[in-house]
Amino acid sequence: MKKRVSLVLGSGGARGYAHIGVIEVLEARGYEIVSISGASMGALIGGFYACGKLQEYKEWVLGLDVIELGTLLDFSFEFAGLIKGEKLFEKLSEFIGKQNIESLPIPLTIVATDILHKKEKWFQTGDLLEAIRASISIPSFFTPVQKEGMILADGGILNPLPVAPTMSDKSDLIIAVNLYADRPLPIIKQSKEEKQKADRFAKLFYRMFKKEFSQNESLNMLDVLDKTFDAMQYTLTNYRLGGYPPDILIDIPKDVCNTYDFHKAAEVINVGRVIAKSIL
Numbered sequence: 001m002k003k004r005v006s007l008v009l010g011s012g013g014a015r016g017y018a019h020i021g022v023i024e025v026l027e028a029r030g031y032e033i034v035s036i037s038g039a040s041m042g043a044l045i046g047g048f049y050a051c052g053k054l055q056e057y058k059e060w061v062l063g064l065d066v067i068e069l070g071t072l073l074d075f076s077f078e079f080a081g082l083i084k085g086e087k088l089f090e091k092l093s094e095f096i097g098k099q100n101i102e103s104l105p106i107p108l109t110i111v112a113t114d115i116l117h118k119k120e121k122w123f124q125t126g127d128l129l130e131a132i133r134a135s136i137s138i139p140s141f142f143t144p145v146q147k148e149g150m151i152l153a154d155g156g157i158l159n160p161l162p163v164a165p166t167m168s169d170k171s172d173l174i175i176a177v178n179l180y181a182d183r184p185l186p187i188i189k190q191s192k193e194e195k196q197k198a199d200r201f202a203k204l205f206y207r208m209f210k211k212e213f214s215q216n217e218s219l220n221m222l223d224v225l226d227k228t229f230d231a232m233q234y235t236l237t238n239y240r241l242g243g244y245p246p247d248i249l250i251d252i253p254k255d256v257c258n259t260y261d262f263h264k265a266a267e268v269i270n271v272g273r274v275i276a277k278s279i280l
Contacts, residue, residue, distance in 0.1 A: 009176075014261040014268065021268075021276060035108070037166050039135055053096055058265075092129060101124060110123040137153040180254045183253050251279075
């Protein structure tokens with residue numbers, strides 16, 4: 001008999017690609033994912049899995065080229081965030097279309113933060129893409145979502161690893177994927193082609209953003225925001241795990257990549273796969 005799993009996918013920016021590798025291992029080992037809770041990148045990956053489009057998303061991020069990446073970054077002239085996100089979500093809507101969370105074949109909870117009222121917002125009904133958009137709104141990077149008197153931003157601000165929504169599920173196990181673990185990276189060989197592609201992405205990405213933030217080559221505003229958010233997420237994750245411990249915790253090293261390293265999909269997916277195999 002398959003073990004029924006409630007899967008919790010944490011926030012962490014590009015580290016969230018590791019969730020794809022973890023899900024692949026769970027499926028290969030015969031686990032049945034019967035519910036998902038996710039914040040930020042965990043909400044995006046969880047949403048795509050719940051609606052049956054994760055494979056298409058994976059193939060897309062693995063095949064992204066430098067030019068397409070640049071076209072998806074629509075800079076905002078508002079102080080609320082650097083990126084509007086409209087072009088990115090137009091692209092994501094091509095995969096998902098118009099879907100409501102309550103109609104998905106797998107129950108899904110997407111966690112965002114209402115920064116106006118200083119509390120979590122759990123999306124368990126309503127438009128899937130809108131909920132994902134709210135949950136991934138990293139402060140100062142993506143513009144927040146205004147909805148029903150709330151200002152919604154990244155779910156990781158208050159709850160980077162939202163185990164609580166799964167506590168009442170009728171499942172055999174709660175498995176949580178933490179993207180801020182203090183553990184060494186596994187040694188994984190990277191092909192020459194993968195390394196060259198990652199290097200091209202990195203040069204383009206940081207060249208674009210250094211123009212926006214600072215001319216200081218040693219430390220720009222993007223670096224400061226990244227490290228500040230990482231410190232907050234790391235501390236909150238450990239605090240939340242103390243109150244809501246899962247049955248199995250899959251710890252992904254926080255040094256697998258930086259928050260904005262979205263050019264490292266192949267590498268990070270593989271790390272998730274390797275670590276999930278070792279823990280399970």
